[in-house]
Amino acid sequence: MEYVAPIKQLHKIRLMKTHLKKKSSRDYLLFVIGINTGLRISELLRLKVEDVRDDTGEIRHFITLHDQSVFLNEQVKRALKYHFHCVQPSQHDCLFSSPRTKKPITRQQAYRIVNDAAKAVGIDGKVGTHTLRKTFGYHAFTKGIAISLIQKRFNQTTQAETLQYIGIEKTEPQKIDVNL
Template sequence: MKTVEAIKDEEKLLCMKTYLQSRSARDYCLLLLGMNTGIRGNDLLHVHVEDVMNESGHILHYLQSSLYTDPPVFLNDDVRQAIKQCIQEGSLQSTDYLFKSKKTTEPITRQQAYRIINEAAKQADIEGSIGTHTLRKTFGYHAYAKGIAISLIQKRLHHATPAETRQYIGVDRHTSQSIKLDVNL
């Protein structure tokens, strides 16, 4: 198995988003949910509509998951909008998988998720190995770059040590980051 890296270039991420958004609400939602939450690939594929939408049809602010409670998985506005479009475009019911296959009632396979992410990366001229873990690593890298404490990222990624998390996201203890802690009251 090849080792994949985080996508550090935000312009390339934007290119991937634009490409997938023009093709499929489901595939775009997969990319956004993966890189904005740090959820494991297999867990991501097994999210049900009822995990992200309440009975009255409103998209929740937090993923309803027993696996991700500390810290809970926040769904930002862009992710929530992508989820809403995915549900509408796919005519999904509350018991359906969010990333439902077009051929069956099951979720898309890991191989299909890999193909989706890989094709978007090719369109963005991203070189190197890309896979489903790329989304998770991208989440961790950008969370760290934006000033989120390594201990919180470690908890989200379910790692044993901060050193494991740093290695996973591709930064070392001595990597200089210009972190801006701005509460903006």
């Protein structure tokens, strides 16, 4: 497996969102939910509509995976609403289904979606499905989320492993911003 990097520049993330939204609501949702939850691609591809939307049609605030609650922020909720408006799936449908087979897209298809979009918006370097998780971790850390919480989400053994995984160099100055 080749090393892939997080997307560190916010303007590149916005470009990816715009590009993917024009292409497909499903692909846009995959990117948005991936960078905002830090879930593994295998976890994302197993999601069903009923995991994120209740029987009344309301978007859930949390999903539970492996005894861990995963918060669905406003970005994710907007992307879900947009996707549901475009596709109108049933509760038992896969969230990231192939229009042809109605089964979840494959990891390889998810890779192509992310990689092709990154190339289209001029992101240099290696990009893949782990880029989504790494982007979540990188931006969570730079916004002040404790590395111990990110480590727990990623189920990693050490904080050093998590810092390396999300692309934080030991030489990078750590910004501490207390705004009381």
